[in-house]
Amino acid sequence: MSDTLATRIPTYPFGNDGLDPRLPDFGLEGVGRVQLPTGQQALLFTRHEHLRELLRSPDFSSDFTRPGFPLIRPLPDEMPRREGSFIRMDPPEHTKFRRMLTPEFMIKHIRTLEPLIQQTVTDALASMQAVGKPADLVEHFALPVPSMVICHLLGVPYADHEFFQERSRILLAWSSPLDVVRTAVEELREYLVRLIERKRGEPGDDMISRLAAERVATGEMTEPELVGLSLLLLIAGHETTSNMIGLSALVMLQHPAQLERLRQDPARIDDTVEELLRYLTIVRTGLTRVAIRDTVVGGHRVPAGQGVIGLLSAANRDADVFPDGDRFDLTRGSHQHMAFGFGIHQCIGQPLARAELRIALAELFTRLPNLELAVDPDSVEFRDAVVFGVRELAVTW
């Protein structure tokens, strides 16, 4: 933005049209106002240091039902149900739900799933090869792998994947009309209500069965809360990792020297995954919060009731922390990235996401040493949704 435009407030969200996120030019301070589609204005923070402070601060709420909460899509007249959706709660309510899930996602438990992830990845690659080249990497690899894994973990039949994939796409696309979103949510809820009903009769070795038996039956959680929680995990488990796998393949294929480096030294896979997480930061819409009391972030006063947004994709390119941050460099050591957010809401599924990314990418590049794009990289289309990703990615090998 030039000086003459200093009074013009940028419209938010900025949209997704490439690997580099669109970032506002707020000058050195990196803080400014944005105009939301709902008519509200929010204070947007973009600096790494400010996001650390904001997202760890008890002065901000994640509850969208609070006055002043910055909304990107208008709420329907009837307040949407928030039951079990603990990412939209504050302590102590948030703590209660989060604690029910921490043992499920702890590193040790995820490690026991690695053989299953490995098998899923191997099978998906084999079936993509069987389809023949060129093949869409998203349809045949990036989407089925996390989808099968989260289904297994939750106890949702994978056979129903078309039903919930289609609806979760609707839910996350900015272009979906509100009533269509609402219908999709209701259908997903009804599906989960029936599934939980079945699990109560015939429990399996899965998370929904365990939560139903150990938390709902004991009265710690209501059934609608379990429905909300399962819905959240099902959608998050699908969309995030699958978009990361598709985008990661694109980035690696566009950086052949670094891909070669990884192939020479497979132990670099962990650093590669961290750098991909930083560079891509797929939750490009950032994290929304509202101040619940007068407070200060990075020296900026934020009055009670002010909506704020922490732009993770900007913090992950902050030159103070990641010099030359627009450059993809798997040797940089990107451990301070905020791709999973920060604060008590930081992604609970991150050990699972990391394991899936590590195994999927390592296998993809090892088993298909001649993997390449079958399309012009400039023609790749990106998804304009809450979660950033490629629509499809034709590859050959």
Place this chain on the structure above:
Amino acid sequence: MSDRLRVAVDREACCGSGNCVRTVPEVFDQDEADGLVLLRQPAPAEADWAAVREAAYNCPAGAIEVTQG
């Protein structure tokens, strides 16, 4: 150089992200029962100091305290 580095964790504040365990498994662990942080080594070896400081910095919940001296 100073003599010792002391680590303390706040299990009440911990949100079970597992970041610390990933960074320095010699010093941090996750409780089998609840997934929350367990301190294995309140006075880590000097070789781990840098990683312990990194773990404290990156703890999303600010649940790790490091003091030196």
